Amino acid sequence: MNARIERDNIVTQSLGQIGACGLFLLQILAATPRSLRRHVRETVRQLWFVGAMSLTIIMVCGLFVGMVLALQLYHVLSIFGGTAATGTVVAISIYRELGPVITALLFAGRAGTAITAEIGLMRATDQIAAMELMAVDPLAYVAAPRFLAGLIALPLLCCVFSALGIFGGHLVGVTWLGIDNGTFWSNMTATVDVWQDIISGVVWKSLAFGAVVALIAVFQGYTAPPTSEGVAYATTRTVVASSIAILALDFVLTAFLM
Amino acid sequence: MSQRKSYAVGTGLFIVLGFAALAYLATQTSSVANRQQGDSYTVDAQFQNIGQLKERAPVKIAGVRVGQVQSIALEPGKAVADVKLSIDKRYDTIPTDSVATVYTSGLLGDQYVGIEYGHAKKYVANGGKLALTRSSEPLEEMLGKFFGAGGAADAIGGTYKVFARFSNVGTLSAGSPVKMAGVPIGRVVSVQAEPDKLDALVTLAIDNRYNQIPDDSAAAVFTSGLIGSQYVAIQPGGSPDMLKNGDEMILTQSAMQLEDLIGKFLVNGSGSGDGKQGAGASTSPAGKH
Amino acid sequence: MNAAAPSDDTLIRIRGLTTVLSGKKVFDALDMDIPRGKVTAIMGPSGTGKTTLLKHITGQMRGDAGQVQVDGKNVPELGREALYALREKIGYLFQNSALLTDFDVFENVAFPLRQHTSLPEVLIRNIVLTKLQAVGLRGAAQLAPSELSGGMARRVALARAIVFDPMLILYDEPFVGLDPIALNQVLKLIRTLNQTLGITSVLVAHELDAIKQVADRVFLIANGKVVAQGDPKTIAGDGSPWTRQFFGGEADGPVPFQYPASDYAEALGFPRSGA
Ligand SMILES: Nc1ncnc2c1ncn2[C@@H]1O[C@H](COP(=O)(O)OP(=O)(O)OP(=O)(O)O)[C@@H](O)[C@H]1O
Numbered sequence: 001m002n003a004r005i006e007r008d009n010i011v012t013q014s015l016g017q018i019g020a021c022g023l024f025l026l027q028i029l030a031a032t033p034r035s036l037r038r039h040v041r042e043t044v045r046q047l048w049f050v051g052a053m054s055l056t057i058i059m060v061c062g063l064f065v066g067m068v069l070a071l072q073l074y075h076v077l078s079i080f081g082g083t084a085a086t087g088t089v090v091a092i093s094i095y096r097e098l099g100p101v102i103t104a105l106l107f108a109g110r111a112g113t114a115i116t117a118e119i120g121l122m123r124a125t126d127q128i129a130a131m132e133l134m135a136v137d138p139l140a141y142v143a144a145p146r147f148l149a150g151l152i153a154l155p156l157l158c159c160v161f162s163a164l165g166i167f168g169g170h171l172v173g174v175t176w177l178g179i180d181n182g183t184f185w186s187n188m189t190a191t192v193d194v195w196q197d198i199i200s201g202v203v204w205k206s207l208a209f210g211a212v213v214a215l216i217a218v219f220q221g222y223t224a225p226p227t228s229e230g231v232a233y234a235t236t237r238t239v240v241a242s243s244i245a246i247l248a249l250d251f252v253l254t255a256f257l258m
Numbered sequence: 259m260s261q262r263k264s265y266a267v268g269t270g271l272f273i274v275l276g277f278a279a280l281a282y283l284a285t286q287t288s289s290v291a292n293r294q295q296g297d298s299y300t301v302d303a304q305f306q307n308i309g310q311l312k313e314r315a316p317v318k319i320a321g322v323r324v325g326q327v328q329s330i331a332l333e334p335g336k337a338v339a340d341v342k343l344s345i346d347k348r349y350d351t352i353p354t355d356s357v358a359t360v361y362t363s364g365l366l367g368d369q370y371v372g373i374e375y376g377h378a379k380k381y382v383a384n385g386g387k388l389a390l391t392r393s394s395e396p397l398e399e400m401l402g403k404f405f406g407a408g409g410a411a412d413a414i415g416g417t418y419k420v421f422a423r424f425s426n427v428g429t430l431s432a433g434s435p436v437k438m439a440g441v442p443i444g445r446v447v448s449v450q451a452e453p454d455k456l457d458a459l460v461t462l463a464i465d466n467r468y469n470q471i472p473d474d475s476a477a478a479v480f481t482s483g484l485i486g487s488q489y490v491a492i493q494p495g496g497s498p499d500m501l502k503n504g505d506e507m508i509l510t511q512s513a514m515q516l517e518d519l520i521g522k523f524l525v526n527g528s529g530s531g532d533g534k535q536g537a538g539a540s541t542s543p544a545g546k547h
Numbered sequence: 548m549n550a551a552a553p554s555d556d557t558l559i560r561i562r563g564l565t566t567v568l569s570g571k572k573v574f575d576a577l578d579m580d581i582p583r584g585k586v587t588a589i590m591g592p593s594g595t596g597k598t599t600l601l602k603h604i605t606g607q608m609r610g611d612a613g614q615v616q617v618d619g620k621n622v623p624e625l626g627r628e629a630l631y632a633l634r635e636k637i638g639y640l641f642q643n644s645a646l647l648t649d650f651d652v653f654e655n656v657a658f659p660l661r662q663h664t665s666l667p668e669v670l671i672r673n674i675v676l677t678k679l680q681a682v683g684l685r686g687a688a689q690l691a692p693s694e695l696s697g698g699m700a701r702r703v704a705l706a707r708a709i710v711f712d713p714m715l716i717l718y719d720e721p722f723v724g725l726d727p728i729a730l731n732q733v734l735k736l737i738r739t740l741n742q743t744l745g746i747t748s749v750l751v752a753h754e755l756d757a758i759k760q761v762a763d764r765v766f767l768i769a770n771g772k773v774v775a776q777g778d779p780k781t782i783a784g785d786g787s788p789w790t791r792q793f794f795g796g797e798a799d800g801p802v803p804f805q806y807p808a809s810d811y812a813e814a815l816g817f818p819r820s821g822a
């Protein structure tokens with residue numbers, strides 16, 4: 001029987017993880033009303049840790065992504081004499097893909113790992129059990145606030161990322177490469193659609209990514225073996241699983257929503 | 259507990275910042291920024307071919323945005339596109355004999371409807387019609403080809419080699435195109451430094467089809483676009499003798515400041531606004547915006 | 548308190564508790580009655596299941612068979628809400644303190660109050676400082692858990708366990724890592740809590756001397772059963788082989804020192820010498 005378990009391949013294991021993760025999501029959702037009723041403060045605090053504290057990296061990366069995007073696109077578009085479209089293409093690619101995806105990947109690395117390690121250590125040092133014994137439901141006090149914080153923080157971070165990206169694109173395109181300022185903006189505003197690009201790209205996509213990353217991070221922390229090796233491994237898994245989930249989900253969302 | 263407060267305040271600021279960014283994206287970088295503030299009136303126009311024109315594409319007069327395309331439908335029973343234009347009330351003095359044309363802003367840009375004023379004393383009213391229209395034309399494609407860098411000529415008939423020395427080749431490299439009058443006629447085979455003469459020796463391979471190049475022609479290093487790839491442009495001279503294999507071109511012009519000016523001209527001409535204007539080949543009134 | 552129920556002077560009633568953990572029978576039809584309003588000590592060799600027993604009482608673990616009644620309710624059958632309502636009335640001191648590393652000492656002790664009451668800040672402050680004073684750590688209120696020594700952390704955890712003045716407090720090895728002065732204070736505290744507030748205390752400990760000072764009753768568990776019980780002052784001399792071995796500290800006797808294992812000689816690779 002042991003041999004059978006060892007022969008369990010990666011597919012079976014992953015499926016088991018996904019199933020357990022789904023059940024865990026249901027538990028979190030069930031605990032959410034309680035969490036909001038009794039531990040809103042905790043959600044606010046987590047929003048500070050996973051959201052506000054991630055602002056710097058998000059802003060810096062957004063700026064650079066916008067800048068390099070403008071540089072690359074200008075080069076390619078100049079071949080076709082279409083440099084006037086630089087602003088448009090920068091905006092569209094940030095809103096639809098790069099903004100939500102890069103923000104989510106950065107978020108998984110910056111906040112997701114922190115969540116996993118924190119919860120994993122809380123379990124390893126019996127803090128979770130201590131809460132249970134103080135009649136504080138750790139699902140409502142620990143899991144749900146972090147999940148909600150991730151869910152709320154990622155779209156906001158993505159908005160900031162995108163705004164900085166546009167700014168960076170403008171900086172390179174207009175200030176440096178000399179595209180006409182009016183051309184840059186008017187082409188952008190003529191093409192970018194609020195619903196199709198900003199709401200369904202920046203907002204919906206990153207909301208979905210936020211849910212996935214936060215769920216994976218909390219789940220991995222919650223189920224990590226209570227050892228230093230277990231926590232370390234769970235942290236790694238958070239990054240790997242989130243990255244795969246983000247990119248796969250991105251494809252699915254793009255295919256079906258847009 | 260002051261700790262608790264600072265979390266709450268910081269978190270509040272974070273949320274406000276996030277929503278401010280969203281509001282900025284939604285109102286300043288999207289088509290919402292183009293929504294008319296005031297009332298508008300509707301005008302009909304029929305086109306043989308609208309190309310890539312889409313709903314909510316801009317309507318411009320003299321390059322200024324005055325409204326947007328409200329709807330596009332096929333005129334029942336005819337192979338004609340019926341386009342309804344929604345135009346700002348402020349611009350209610352469009353002569354009835356004005357011409358509506360489908361233009362493209364840049365080669366890859368979206369299409370828009372440009373209106374050129376006529377001379378009639380009567381103005382188009384709400385629900386009225388612009389009878390004179392012009393559809394999108396293939397001329398643009400030609401212009402685009404002219405301004406684009408294009409590929410190097412494929413040397414079917416073999417090539418002959420000529421040399422040229424430049425004091426500065428910029429970023430020119432092997433494989434860069436050689437053009438005459440904007441048409442690729444060959445490519446750069448090699449760029450070598452000549453230590454004893456402090457300049458660069460560039461070897462050009464020119465298609466045998468173009469063997470009628472005067473030997474006093476000038477070679478210049480140009481850039482397609484501002485940061486686009488560089489190429490060698492050949493400006494024909496007046497000598498009766500033609501360049502032969504192994505000849506050296508005496509007159510050369512290195513990559514220099516002048517090209518910035520030329521580059522800007524090329525960029526503006528082909529990029530912003532519409533290609534037609536740069537070529538001066540059309541009656542388009544649309545300018546830069 | 549409710550004189551009508553005859554079972555009332557028994558707060559925790561365990562009947563036929565059987566638990567198997569990773570193939571090992573930790574409890575084998577264990578019976579135990581813990582009196583209300585008294586201090587009860589549970590002793591036993593390491594790994595015998597004392598911590599596990601406390602976990603059954605708080606509903607963190609469920610046995611494979613048997614009943615664990617706390618205050619008249621059978622814990623394994625309680626739903627989430629009822630279980631949490633019961634836990635609000637139980638204080639628990641962890642074997643490894645388990646302080647919340649997110650908060651300082653003050654907030655750790657205040658945590659149960661903040662979660663279950665909406666008392667004004669002044670009152671919370673007073674209660675917390677009183678409890679910290681009782682364990683001698685009022686001055687350490689602003690320290691982080693990582694800045695405490697093991698013994699200090701243990702005392703903070705104790706202050707947290709008693710902050711709610713619960714009906715029942717479970718102490719898992721409260722005396723470990725305490726110096727003689729702190730030990731005396733903690734002993735006094737346990738006694739005071741029991742005498743003035745009538746709080747039932749269950750403590751798991753190995754220090755017979757300390758237990759003699761506070762406990763009214765002691766249970767010795769080994770091999771999944773209660774093997775001896777009685778007055779702490781006399782139990783060591785009751786003459787049973789269990790108590791003689793345990794309190795005498797002898798390696799040989801009915802309690803195996805070794806965790807169940809295969810034959811030693813065989814494990815080392817020697818041929819069996821034959822018995
Ligand atoms: N989660 C678990 N899974 C499997 N076995 C366990 C688990 N927890 C405890 N055990 C086993 O149950 C037995 C009792 O463990 P427990 O922690 O209750 O011992 P203890 O009496 O508290 O010992 P100590 O005095 O050393 O604290 C041990 O043999 C241990 O191996």
Ligand SMILES: [Mg+2]
Pocket residue numbers: 597598599642719
């Ligand atoms: Mg123990």
